[in-house]
Amino acid sequence: MARLLFIAVFKLIGWRIDGNLSAGLKKCVLIIAPHTSNWDFVLGVVSRTICGFKANYLIKKEFFRFKPLAWFFTYTGGIPVDRKNKKVDLVGSVVEKFESRDSLVLTITPEGTRSYVEEWKTGFYRIAWRAKVPIVLVGFDYSKKLVKFIEEFEPTGNMEEDIIYIKNQYRDVKGKHPELGVR
Template identity: 35%
Template sequence: MTKNKIVSPSQIPQVFRAYRPRFIQLLARLLLKIFGWKVDGTIPEMKENENLVLIAAPHTSNWDGIFGFAAILGLDVKISYFGKYTLFKKPLLGRFLKYMGGIPVNKNKPGSGLVKEAIANIEKLKGSLIAMAPEGTRAKTEKWRTGFLRIAEAVDAKIFVAAFDFKTKRIVLDKFFQPSDDMQKDLESLKLYYKQFTAKIPENF
């Protein structure tokens, strides 16, 4: 995977294009520019009806979401992600979250129930780019979630690694991750990989 390469909308594969209004794309790219952020790396090629799970970390602040949404809009990427269903009940916020590809789920369900609900929603999409945070929370945690691994396996999706780096002000689109038969070993491998990046709140990562 090529690194240190600025990603532009023209590089987004057809299958991932959202075709949002041009002015929205421009405003989002302007926001990133004002804050000094850029998107580095390469978007992977995917075929129609294929699924891709994109994991992003460190996730320690709401700023991750702000810059993440700006990148999604600026690059005109069609993406799906899971959010707490209660947020979608708020009129304006709910409409925005759905516009951004949000799928409401009940995060109070036990782990296996939430994963099953997520899988059922993905299967309705017939090919999608699903963004997930392996930590599962903005607070400091030693225990990362295995949900993204189980979901990727269930929907036959490849896993692609992305990162937020607040030191260099970059969203890094890096590489595919090949899971093994040992989920805990995979999580430890990913934790080690993400140590090279600086979180917004380092003490929470």
């Protein structure tokens, strides 16, 4: 029912989706860039519902303190993480989640913030490399009202070169606030 509602709303407001996850792909790190607005979360939930897959995302554990928020974030796929505890190997703990599940689509915004950053955080890449899963590149292009599945990328192990390549795939994707996006 939600899927049909979201399809109707997307058509009504002029948004469309180009692509989807590959058939049979059960595990991947799905990155969304540029991440320049809180509306990206809404677009992500609506898009994955229309496309027919479930996805999880990492979120600060502090958001789980208030029960209604905890319920909402759990319902929408949130996985609480303690980013402040330097004793926790966050990448390793996420890789363990990939290893212990039959399927996991983990959504990450490589900027790690809605503000402009010169360099992306590398956790998404390190997770994909260690878990031996592809990175699916997805762009939210507000100028075209388009959610685009750009590419399914297999990390080579050369993180620096791979991230340069990946960032280049987003050069023409305009976030809600383009000045905060990929450069």
